[in-house]
Amino acid sequence: MRGRYRILLGMAAGVGKTYRMLQEGRQAQEEGRDVVIGYLEPHDRPETAALAVGLETVPRLRAQHGELELDEMDLDAVIRRAPELALVDELAHTNAPGMRNEKRYQDIDEILDAGIDVISTVNVQHLESLNDAIAELTEVRVRETFPDNVLEHADEVVLVDVTPEALRDRLRAGKVYAPERAEVALQNFFQVEKLSALRELALREVAEDVGQRRQAAVLDPLSQQAVSERVLALVEPQPKSQRIMRRAWRSAERLGGQLDAIWVRKPGHVLTEEERVSLAALRRLAVVLGAHFLEEEGDDLVQTVRRVAYERGTTYIFVGTPDESRRREVLKGSLLSALVRQLPGLDIRVVANRADRPEALT
């Protein structure tokens, strides 16, 4: 069985991630678990080094890179040692050339695959998707990045947080860097505005992570169907469908539900240039609105909508004013009546065409 993965996320160096990792390791050891340090970056911080005393450390691997001798985590040794829990600092670290994996988060993946639990640490600025934003905020381009899905795949992401002012105090007290380096850092990366922005990013990242987990874990698909509204907008590649989709989105937002949009395409239907443009515009609108755009092929519009509505747990249907004449209504039946008959238990709303409003006709 794969090990459990816990990531301690911080806004910047010095917030106490490594310290917290060691505290958690010690606590686990006191509870009787077999804990080792797979890799630790003590950063010459005496308090951190003191906390590591008493925890077994797997010897590092010495890698030669030109003139340089680099210390790396000995991945095979950690797996051979087979502890219950391994503490591995700095998951975004890039390994020395010649190591089996390029990045440390890949090493951690192998440790987890071996059934060992891992606690690791990282700063928010290493997150790949935030790389541009961080560079803009801090004027520092972070080279060591890790993909966002590392956070997504972790069992827990925990924010290690201090206020920007408290972090600057730690820096001034020499608890993060040596005094000469601390002074430079305070003037640059560790300015209050930059730290506040980084903190906001870290908080948001964890909040989004918690939100996703709650949705995925607490609400299984069945219960989600039961408690939430789901709106389905029936659209066609025509300009009027833009409004149908916008109205449907507003209702979905008010109801706190999801929005799907569906176009039922007749088999063999070939799009005209106007339809192609309208369809592409609808798809782009769906992306902006966070809606799911579905294109289904079917001879029978109502039956296709019925199938999709039940598959997706739709509770509310938005449809535009049908273009059918009353004669067609009598001879072939009205689309709206058919929807009402075929979709019992679903709310149906007709979105009017603004162009048909009396004041637009005068």
Add this chain to the structure above:
Amino acid sequence: MIALVSVLAVALVVVGGIALWGRRPPRRRPFRRDARRILVPFEGRLDPSVLDAAIRIAQAEDAVLVPAYLLIVPLAYAEDSPLKDQVSVALPLLEAVEHAALRVGVPVDARIEKGRTLTHALKRLWQAERFDRIVAPAPVNGGGGFTEKQLAWLLTNAPAETLVLKPMPHAA
């Protein structure tokens, strides 16, 4: 003979009735396939005098008005992220623009387009569809409209005839 006349009369009434009954409600200016398309891009707000002018041009040219709300995707988000907060601002504005145009019978085909910058969003828009004319609002009283730099870019890169409209300062 009387019976035949009666049958014919009844048939005439029925056919006439069905024909009248089956008539669609009157529609004002449906979309014409070859209609000219006038793009009015904006962000945040659209000055009413610019909107009025754009509607008058569309009316005169029998064209479709395409108001396009441009959204900026912050760098912190992926380009295809949903932008719910910005969309909440954009939708009522687009509705108001649509309403103003439809009131005078100008067909509307509204858009929301996004990009990393306004010019990026614009470029995406005209890469995806054809426009015959672009009506760009100039800035006024420090609010709304394209900046001088953006207008210069627009005039250099726009693939269609471009009209820059500067509202009366006191009207804004």
